[in-house]
Structure formats: structure tokens, C-alpha cells
Amino acid sequence: MxxxxxxxxxxxxxxxxxxxxxxxxxxxxxxxxxxxxxxxxxxxxxxxxxxxxxxxxxxxxxxxxxxxxxxxxxxxxxxxxxxxxxGLAPKSENLRYVAHGLQLTIADVVAEVHDTHHPLATDLYYEDQKDAAKIRSQNFIEARIPKFFGYFERVLRQNPDGDTHMVGKATTYVDLSLFQLVDGLQYAFPRAMRKFGKHYPRVAALHDAVLERPNIALYVDSERRIPFNESGIFRHYPELDQDAK
Missing domain, CATH: 3.40.30.10 (Glutaredoxin)
Structure with missing residues (x-):
């Protein structure tokens, strides 16, 4: 089934x-x-x-x-x-828990992305909390993106089995999720992400490697993939975007 x-x-x-x-x-x-x-x-x-x-x-x-x-x-x-x-998890049981921990860290980032446009209350409209959203987004761009992606870059650098895989030497669901995280941030904060590849070259290389996977490439170009929009987690509000330092 x-x-x-x-x-x-x-x-x-x-x-x-x-x-x-x-x-x-x-x-x-x-x-x-x-x-x-x-x-x-x-x-x-x-x-x-x-x-x-x-x-x-x-x-x-x-x-x-x-x-x-x-x-x-x-x-x-x-x-x-x-x-x-x-077939998207490490074969080692120990490494499966490592992968799960990384996925939970990605979940933490996703929660913070959501809070850039809804920093006060989920039940309020974005328009009711725009001033707070600007403050939250500035902090996210200046402090949180470097914090999280500096960590992901280090994980990739220290993986002995390949620098385009977060865990082990084969693609796992964590790699796919990191791809989605980067893709979403590029939509939401294009100015802030403009020099992303320069600052985090391994994460950028992982993103590009995932996009080249045959089934992912077909899916991304298909009608099955819902476009990013301003009702989801990754929202592009120009007034919240700024160049990263």
C-alpha cells in the first residue's frame, strides 16, 4: 500500500x-x-x-x-x-541517531525561520507584528544563520566519508532536508543569502549535489512541487530581508 x-x-x-x-x-x-x-x-x-x-x-x-x-x-x-x-538512512544504528540529531537541529532552524515573520503570536497576522518581525529577522540574519550554518559547515568538513554528505558516505534524508532549508532561505531572504556559497561552500555544494539527483531534479521541475508562497514557513517579505555582514 x-x-x-x-x-x-x-x-x-x-x-x-x-x-x-x-x-x-x-x-x-x-x-x-x-x-x-x-x-x-x-x-x-x-x-x-x-x-x-x-x-x-x-x-x-x-x-x-x-x-x-x-x-x-x-x-x-x-x-x-x-x-x-x-534507503536514506545510515546502515549503522549509531549513525542513525547522529542523523536524527542533525534532523532535530534542522527542525530548530525551521522554527526560528517561522518566528521571523510571526515573532509575537502564531494567531496574529504578519501585518500585526511587522515591527517585531523586522527586529527578529535582523537577528536571524546577523546571528542565527551564521550560528547554524557555521555548525553545518563544520559537520560536513569533519565527516570522514565525504564532504557533501552530513552523515556517512551516502545521501541520507538529512542531506535532503538541508537542501530544503537552504532552498527556503534563498526564497525568503535572497539578499541575505547572496554570498551564502562564499561563507558556507560545503553546504552550498551539498545543496547543488542534491539538486542534481535525478528524482529530485524531476520533482523540483514538476507540478507536484508546490511553489514557495507567503502562507508557508519560508516567506519573502522584502522589508525583512537585508544584506548579510
Whole structure:
């Protein structure tokens, strides 16, 4: 049976990190919320699972994955589960936990990206917190991007098995997720990311290497990939962008 991915229709968001792994592996999956209601799919089908009074392990929020009767929530948890099945995890059990730790660090960055445009409250519109968003974005560009990507650059430099892989000597879901993180930041903060490759050449090389993977290249150029937009996590508001120091 195909995997069932549950995430909001019209958004890349956190669901995209899971989609990239499924697409890279050529796995059969259903993007449930994007399906037709007549087929028993769509957003209502996702909400039905979340609001179920009979499911033993209901998820708090999307994304979550169904594999048969099993429901797996949270991006890092989903990828920890899918990685070995899709051939996108280290064979060493020890290194799988290293990969999981790196994925959790990427999740930390994603949360901070979200807070650049919603620094005060998720329930408020961006327009209600623009002044705070400018302060938060400036700090993110000047302090947090160097902090996180300096770390990722060091991880790549110190990997004994290859400097375009975060863990081991083969592509893992962590590499795909780092690609998505860089891609999203290039959309959200094009000015700040202008000299990214100069400051973080190994991360930039990893991004380009992932983009050259056949299934990823096909997916990125296909209609299956939802474009970045100002309803997702990575949003481009020109007033929040600035040149990095």
C-alpha cells in the first residue's frame, strides 16, 4: 500500500521535508490533503484523522504519515521511521541517531525561520507584528544563520566519508532536508543569502549535489512541487530581508 502523507494543501511547509525523501526514493505515496473529496481525500480527510475519537494514537498536527495502521507524527520522527525503509538512512544504528540529531537541529532552524515573520503570536497576522518581525529577522540574519550554518559547515568538513554528505558516505534524508532549508532561505531572504556559497561552500555544494539527483531534479521541475508562497514557513517579505555582514 502507498504511504499516506497528511499536510495542509497549498503549502510546502514542514511537509516538504517528508515529500523530498519520498520523491528521492521513488516511493509510492498519497498527498492526502491535495486529493479530491470524491476519492475520500482532501483536507477533510486529514481533519477526520486528527479529530478521531477512535484512533488510539491521534496526531496533534500535520505533518503525519500513515503506513497501514501506524500513524507517525513530526518531521524528524517520520524521517527516522522512513529513512531505513527508503534507503536514506545510515546502515549503522549509531549513525542513525547522529542523523536524527542533525534532523532535530534542522527542525530548530525551521522554527526560528517561522518566528521571523510571526515573532509575537502564531494567531496574529504578519501585518500585526511587522515591527517585531523586522527586529527578529535582523537577528536571524546577523546571528542565527551564521550560528547554524557555521555548525553545518563544520559537520560536513569533519565527516570522514565525504564532504557533501552530513552523515556517512551516502545521501541520507538529512542531506535532503538541508537542501530544503537552504532552498527556503534563498526564497525568503535572497539578499541575505547572496554570498551564502562564499561563507558556507560545503553546504552550498551539498545543496547543488542534491539538486542534481535525478528524482529530485524531476520533482523540483514538476507540478507536484508546490511553489514557495507567503502562507508557508519560508516567506519573502522584502522589508525583512537585508544584506548579510
Amino acid at each position: 502507498p504511504y499516506e502523507l497528511y499536510y495542509w494543501d497549498g503549502l510546502q511547509g514542514r511537509g516538504e521535508f517528508v515529500r523530498l525523501a519520498l520523491e528521492d526514493a521513488g516511493a509510492e505515496y498519497i498527498d492526502v490533503a491535495r486529493g479530491a473529496k470524491k476519492d475520500g481525500l482532501g483536507t477533510e480527510a486529514m481533519m477526520k484523522v486528527m479529530n478521531s475519537k477512535t484512533e488510539a494514537h491521534i496526531p496533534f498536527a500535520p505533518p503525519f504519515l500513515k503506513d497501514g495502521e501506524l500513524i507517525v507524527p513530526h518531521v524528524a520522527n517520520i524521517l527516522l521511521y522512513l529513512g531505513p525503509k527508503l
